Amino acid sequence: MAKYMLIMRGTDESYAEMTKVPFEEMLATMGRFNEELIRAGVLVAAEGLDDPSQGVVVDFAGDTPVVTDGPYGETRELFGGYYVIDVASKEEAVEWAKRLPAVPGSKCEVRRVPGIDEFPQDNEWIARERAWRERTGQL
Template identity: 55%
Template sequence: MKYMLIMRATDEAIAASREIPFEEMIATMGRYNEEMVNAGVMAGGDGLTEPEEGFVVDFAADPPAIVEGAYGPTESLFNGFWILEVTSREEAMEWARKCPLGPGSKLEVRRIHGVEDFPQDNEWVQKEKEWIAAAEEK
């Protein structure tokens, strides 16, 4: 099963992280990533750019409106993520606890739906299986 670890932080945690030398921060995260790769559980992950570079699509309007830049309080935004392929919810918890984040940071951990979670006789579920198989062949 797959889980997503979603990294969140407060303004204070972000300010504190800026006090850590960049090379030290990269090395610490690199060791964590390497441990997950070596264990065979890391399926993906990335850090995200600053929220000011993003935008929100608001579907309350017709046509949907684009809202530029940051939105919401800092702690509601996410800064990066990992995708883990693990055998259980407990294993996902173990990896989340090992993450080298500091005070004021949080990881939201959510299971990612698999195609097996949906009715297998649905035409779109069948197409999804075909798309997944085609992507795996590439």
């Protein structure tokens, strides 16, 4: 099994379409999909994000980070939420991504989440992270 992140990305247009759907209907649609993931035993985590106007961007383009408050200008692709699933293959992760209840114009990026065992185990920082994961029940 391997973990994959399904990263939901939208545009200004797809976010506008999403606001046309009644909130209760959207919750029910996402809830049914979440329940499918739970029943299949693949859901690890899932979160949606607050409105982009409530966020900030920290830009590292210069010597000093520059913080800009939302709302933003035109956004071509905006990260809107994610799922982490534990499945047998990238192909299975893609099949789940294809079933996401998404509005037209949005996208879902599928990326594998490497496990801690894939990093050098003799590295001090990896050892510290492993110990923290063990203490918190993540391993």
